[in-house]
Amino acid sequence: DWTPDNIIDMRVEQLKEQIGDKQVLLGLSGGVDSSVVAALLHKAIGDQLTCVFVDNGLLRLHEGDQVMQVFAENMGVKVVRVDAEDRFLSALAGESEPEAKRKIIGKTFIDVFADAARDISQGSDGKPVEFLAQGTIYPDVIESAKSHQGKAHVIKSHHNVGGLPDDLQFELVEPLRDLFKDEVRKLGIALGLPHKMIYRHPFPGPGLGVRILGEVKKEYADILRQADAIFMQELERSGWYEKTAQAFAVFTPVKSVGVVGDGRRYAWVIALRAVETIDFMTARFAHLPYELIETVSNRIMNEIKDVSRVTYDVSSKPPATIEWE
Numbered sequence: 001d002w003t004p005d006n007i008i009d010m011r012v013e014q015l016k017e018q019i020g021d022k023q024v025l026l027g028l029s030g031g032v033d034s035s036v037v038a039a040l041l042h043k044a045i046g047d048q049l050t051c052v053f054v055d056n057g058l059l060r061l062h063e064g065d066q067v068m069q070v071f072a073e074n075m076g077v078k079v080v081r082v083d084a085e086d087r088f089l090s091a092l093a094g095e096s097e098p099e100a101k102r103k104i105i106g107k108t109f110i111d112v113f114a115d116a117a118r119d120i121s122q123g124s125d126g127k128p129v130e131f132l133a134q135g136t137i138y139p140d141v142i143e144s145a146k147s148h149q150g151k152a153h154v155i156k157s158h159h160n161v162g163g164l165p166d167d168l169q170f171e172l173v174e175p176l177r178d179l180f181k182d183e184v185r186k187l188g189i190a191l192g193l194p195h196k197m198i199y200r201h202p203f204p205g206p207g208l209g210v211r212i213l214g215e216v217k218k219e220y221a222d223i224l225r226q227a228d229a230i231f232m233q234e235l236e237r238s239g240w241y242e243k244t245a246q247a248f249a250v251f252t253p254v255k256s257v258g259v260v261g262d263g264r265r266y267a268w269v270i271a272l273r274a275v276e277t278i279d280f281m282t283a284r285f286a287h288l289p290y291e292l293i294e295t296v297s298n299r300i301m302n303e304i305k306d307v308s309r310v311t312y313d314v315s316s317k318p319p320a321t322i323e324w325e
């Protein structure tokens with residue numbers, strides 16, 4: 001019968017059998033799905049697993065440190081952190097079209113993984129990485145079949161994984177392929193992952209890249225990270241984080257006039273987005289209390305000198321999407 005412990009035992013046995021004594025690479029994002037795969041694989045094959053955590057410069061405040069803390073420091077999982085900020089930002093420079101940005105980010109992820117796989121193979125007595133693990137869950141399988149805009153960094157085709165160079169051939173390991181999100185969460189709890197990680201809002205593969213409208217610049221990402229962190233802090237403090245399915249700040253490349261003391265300030269506009277949804281296919285903008293929006297807005301304008309104005313997004317999906325790009 002379906003208990004998390006039964007499923008874990010079964011999957012661990014299957015993984016041991018599939019992988020044998022080979023090396024496995026997993027792209028770890030810190031999201032629920034890849035985290036659960038990491039914990040399962042660690043249980044099954046220990047040090048034959050190497051996770052690659054890519055800091056693409058489009059992560060939220062302290063996100064990389066938190067992922068490293070949970071996996072490398074607390075769980076003893078082998079995690080390589082790749083600092084690829086310059087690589088992503090220079091690949092994105094000058095591009096402002098949303099689909100083109102997504103493609104650039106997806107391709108850069110693949111290039112970074114391919115380099116990491118070569119390094120790992122060289123580092124493990126020449127034993128090549130033969131398996132690539134992914135946190136694909138059942139809804140992803142359906143969505144990619146419908147070719148939804150989808151997870152930009154998820155590599156879909158089997159064997160000779162699409163997009164990777166020809167000399168890198170992997171067999172895919174996808175132990176969550178037939179599970180729904182709530183089932184994955186139950187496995188995560190049973191595997192001892194922190195509650196905070198299990199109940200995290202989803203974060204898109206392209207990260208802040210689709211929340212900085214138009215051209216991505218480091219200066220914009222830094223401002224957005226600060227604004228987003230303030231919004232998250234206040235959502236958590238007020239108990240609203242768990243009442244919304246997803247919430248985030250958006251950097252708009254729009255300047256607006258404000259007043260500080262005796263002077264004028266001509267600075268950026270930040271938008272706040274929070275939604276309620278079950279399936280993410282449709283969504284309603286969250287009816288956050290005005291007092292909460294007020295606190296967040298005041299903090300953002302007072303604490304970030306480059307922001308002169310804050311707006312709240314009151315669009316539902318459809319016709320708006322959850323992300324702005």
Ligand code: XMP
Binds near residue numbers: 149150
């Ligand atoms: P939209 O904006 O399409 O988003 O209403 C629906 C859900 O999907 C997430 N999303 C993505 N996730 N790669 C991802 O991994 C992507 O390219 C991507 N685009 C959107 C979005 O955050 C929301 O949860």
